[in-house]
Amino acid sequence: MDLHEIIAKRFSVRNYIDKKVEKEKIDYILDCARLAPSACNRQPWTIYVASSPDVLANLKLAYAREWMDKVSTIIVVSAHHDQSWHRERFDNKDHSDVDLAILADHIILAATQCGLGSCWVCAFEPDLCRKALNIDDAQEEPVVMIPIGYADSSVAVPEKKRKNISDIVVLK
Ligand SMILES: Cc1cc2nc3c(=O)[nH]c(=O)nc-3n(C[C@H](O)[C@H](O)[C@H](O)COP(=O)(O)O)c2cc1C
Numbered sequence: 001m002d003l004h005e006i007i008a009k010r011f012s013v014r015n016y017i018d019k020k021v022e023k024e025k026i027d028y029i030l031d032c033a034r035l036a037p038s039a040c041n042r043q044p045w046t047i048y049v050a051s052s053p054d055v056l057a058n059l060k061l062a063y064a065r066e067w068m069d070k071v072s073t074i075i076v077v078s079a080h081h082d083q084s085w086h087r088e089r090f091d092n093k094d095h096s097d098v099d100l101a102i103l104a105d106h107i108i109l110a111a112t113q114c115g116l117g118s119c120w121v122c123a124f125e126p127d128l129c130r131k132a133l134n135i136d137d138a139q140e141e142p143v144v145m146i147p148i149g150y151a152d153s154s155v156a157v158p159e160k161k162r163k164n165i166s167d168i169v170v171l172k
Pocket of ligand 1: 120122
């Protein structure tokens with residue numbers, strides 16, 4: 001698949017089958033994550049790969065949805081605000097969220113390329129996520145939970161509803 005095919009194929013998978021993700025695929029996804037760019041190359045992140053039953057159960061408490069039941073791998077990307085680049089000369093804007101979004105997208109697109117489904121999840125309860133991963137450093141913030149697994153192919157792929165290029169691009 002070329003890049004456009006991978007991007008077009010990805011969708012938020014909320015129906016999974018009971019099949020574990022192979023270690024080689026996780027390793028490939030993690031290497032794609034490792035290569036992500038970040039502001040000033042600070043790489044202000046930790047990538048948690050949760051697949052043990054206890055941690056999975058606790059993470060699922062942070063985002064309790066029926067469709068998460070069959071998920072057997074959850075990747076959580078976590079930002080370190082004391083490592084990220086801040087735009088100090090001007091407004092001190094913290095670029096963690098930008099860095100972590102790129103990281104998460106590398107993970108999600110690599111998963112798609114491996115034939116895996118995934119979903120961005122940010123509507124989780126932060127305190128329960130921290131608890132599940134034993135994060136007690138106030139400078140560290142779990143930003144995105146990414147369930148990864150095999151999509152149930154009997155469920156129809158939703159239509160991609162997107163704005164037209166003419167609605168979002170301004171040529172100057
Ligand atoms: C930053 C971000 C946070 C999101 N959080 C959630 C979430 O908590 N739960 C969920 O089911 N989907 C979540 N989504 C998925 C979006 O709803 C989805 O990407 C969007 O509706 C477009 O659909 P598609 O991913 O199938 O193309 C999130 C997406 C993004 C980019």
